[in-house]
Amino acid sequence: MRVNGTDHPAPADPRRLLSDHLRHDLGLTGTHVGCEHGVCGCCTVLFDGAPVRSCLMLAVQAEGHEVTTIEGLAAPGAPLHPVQQAFHECHGLQCGFCTPGFVMSVVGLLGQHPNPTPEQVDEGISGNLCRCTGYASIRRAVHRAAELSNK
Amino acid sequence: MLGSLEDAKVLAGGQSLVPLLNFRLARPAHLVDINRISSLDRIYEHDGGVAVQALARQADVEDSELVASVCPLLVLAVRLVAHRVIRNRGTVCGSLAHADPASELPAVLLALNGHVAVRSTRGARMIPAADFFKSVMETALTPDELLIEAWFPASTGKYAIAEESRRHGDFALAGGVRHGDRLALFGVAPTPVLADPKDPTRGLEPSGDLEATPEFRLHLVQVLCDRLFAA
Numbered sequence: 533m534r535v536n537g538t539d540h541p542a543p544a545d546p547r548r549l550l551s552d553h554l555r556h557d558l559g560l561t562g563t564h565v566g567c568e569h570g571v572c573g574c575c576t577v578l579f580d581g582a583p584v585r586s587c588l589m590l591a592v593q594a595e596g597h598e599v600t601t602i603e604g605l606a607a608p609g610a611p612l613h614p615v616q617q618a619f620h621e622c623h624g625l626q627c628g629f630c631t632p633g634f635v636m637s638v639v640g641l642l643g644q645h646p647n648p649t650p651e652q653v654d655e656g657i658s659g660n661l662c663r664c665t666g667y668a669s670i671r672r673a674v675h676r677a678a679e680l681s682n683k
Numbered sequence: 684m685l686g687s688l689e690d691a692k693v694l695a696g697g698q699s700l701v702p703l704l705n706f707r708l709a710r711p712a713h714l715v716d717i718n719r720i721s722s723l724d725r726i727y728e729h730d731g732g733v734a735v736q737a738l739a740r741q742a743d744v745e746d747s748e749l750v751a752s753v754c755p756l757l758v759l760a761v762r763l764v765a766h767r768v769i770r771n772r773g774t775v776c777g778s779l780a781h782a783d784p785a786s787e788l789p790a791v792l793l794a795l796n797g798h799v800a801v802r803s804t805r806g807a808r809m810i811p812a813a814d815f816f817k818s819v820m821e822t823a824l825t826p827d828e829l830l831i832e833a834w835f836p837a838s839t840g841k842y843a844i845a846e847e848s849r850r851h852g853d854f855a856l857a858g859g860v861r862h863g864d865r866l867a868l869f870g871v872a873p874t875p876v877l878a879d880p881k882d883p884t885r886g887l888e889p890s891g892d893l894e895a896t897p898e899f900r901l902h903l904v905q906v907l908c909d910r911l912f913a914a
Contacts, residue, residue, distance in 0.1 A: 549705070569702035570769060582742075582771045588701040589772070590694075593718060637768055644767075658851055659766025 533594040535560070536604030542595040551575040553591035554601055562602035562632050566661070573660030576633040576640075577601050583640030602632035605639070614680035615639050615673075624673030626664035634660045638674050642681055648674065686804045686827035688713045693829060695737060698765065698773035699781040717829070728753060732797065732836040737829065741770035741778070756795070756838035756862060760787045763844065766852045779815070780830045782822050782874070785854040787844065789816055790875035794860040794867035797835045803827040816874035838862055841914065845907045846870070849894065856895045857903035859883070861911040871900050883908040 533540055535558060543553050551568075554560045554577070566572035568587045575586040578600035586599075605613035612620065615638050625631040634657060641648060641656030648656060653674045662670060685691055691713035694700060703709035717723065717737060724738035726747050733753050735744060744750050745761045757775075764770060764778065764787055778788040779799060792799075792812040799810050801824060815823050824830060846858030846869075857870045859878075866880045871889040879885060889900035 549701075568705045570698060570765075573766075573768065576768055579772075583768045584772045585698075585768060587705065588697050588769075590697075590701075590714075590716075593697075593716060640768065640771075655851075656767065659768045 533591075533596065534598045536600060542592045546590060546592045548591045549587055550577070550589040550591045550594055550599070551586035553594075554586060554599070557591075560601050560603050564629055564632055566629070566633075571661070572630070572633070573637060574630050574633040576636040576660070578636060578640065581640075581643065583637050600636075602635060605635070613639070615642070615677040618673045618677035618680055619670075622669050622673035622676050624665065624670045630660060630662045634662065634670060638677055641674070642678055646682060647678055684713075684715050685829060688715070691715050691826070693717055693780070695777040695780075696740065696773035697777075698769050699777065699783065723831070726750060729834060732795075732834055733757070734800075734832045734834050735775045736832045737774065737776040739775060741773045741775055742767065744775055745770060754795070754835045754838045756842040756844065756860070757791060757835050759842075760791045760844050760860065763787050763846060763852075763855075763858075769852075776830045776833050779833055780822060780824060782816050782820050783854070784819055784873055784875070785856075785858075785870040787846065787855070787858060787860070787869060790858065790860045790867040790869035791844070792833060792835065793875045793877060794862040794865050795836045795838065796865070797833060799833045800831045801828045802831050803829065807831075813877075819873045843911045843914070845910050847903050847907065857889070857900045857907060859904065859907045859911050866908060866911065868904060871904055878904075878908075880908060880912050 551565050554563045564574035566574035570585045570588045576583050577586045580598050615635050619625055637660050645652045653671055690711050692711040694714045694716045723736050725736045726739050727734055733750050741761050751758050778786050797812050810823050840863040843861045846855035848855045855870045860867045866878045867875050868878050869875045871887055884901045884904050889897045891897045
């Protein structure tokens, strides 16, 4: 499987979740694990470009596919990805636990709707839970991310 | 493989099955992942309706122009299934085979009087929606059979879907699907059930839980039915 542009062998244990494989085997701990049943959205990654829950996939299912995690959006030292930059500017995060999942969902949302309406923003982030910001600043960040991406 | 393995489950989108595995609520001895089967992900016009194959993702159905023109009711229903990120992976056929009593798609198949096509090494058969859902998460599928595709008749005339859930994307406390004069309810019985729009709660004995009492579910059925048939 290709993770953030690098090829890796699939794990030997077919029962390994993709989220656990990313974190424990590949050391990509930016993908967070909250609920492990698809509700919280913290573990969202891009699978062949579309956001999916990595806790609801087995790692072996990613063989032959491309996975992008939060670490793959911008190289260390490089400018932030527009969605990361927008979350930074608009205070779209506090504790940061949910942030990688939000960012990956929003990358997917903007791929689908480059200029999302407020309703599309709400729908797009409705699958991610945040317990600190109250969502208002996250919504602002999504609109700002669309601006930055379209520049 | 399904025919030769003892205690095997089919893994398609995994958005219902993997949570059960994570919680150790399901412990099948074998998983048969069908995701690498090519040409099982089509959505095509068939017999005046739409056929949705086993690996067609809910997001693909949601975005399909064909489904939007032939069976717009299905598009409305799919949008109520969880969230887009879940629908990117989840399949329509998987929702039907999983047969959660609170899920939308089984009720849509029932309201439309659709059917599913299943296959095993013994042969193929077609199962009408009315015979497919047997009990809570139980269907007429035998352990060696794979649900190949679901057929949704065109939604002609008046159609609508309404549900009440605590938050958008959550499982419904109660819901209803209207197609013409037909009404199918979900979340209020072990399977989706057909009901009389003039007396939708007759014979219903919904269960109660932390989210809703049986009385509240009956109340919701009446209110939702009124809304569905108001137009």
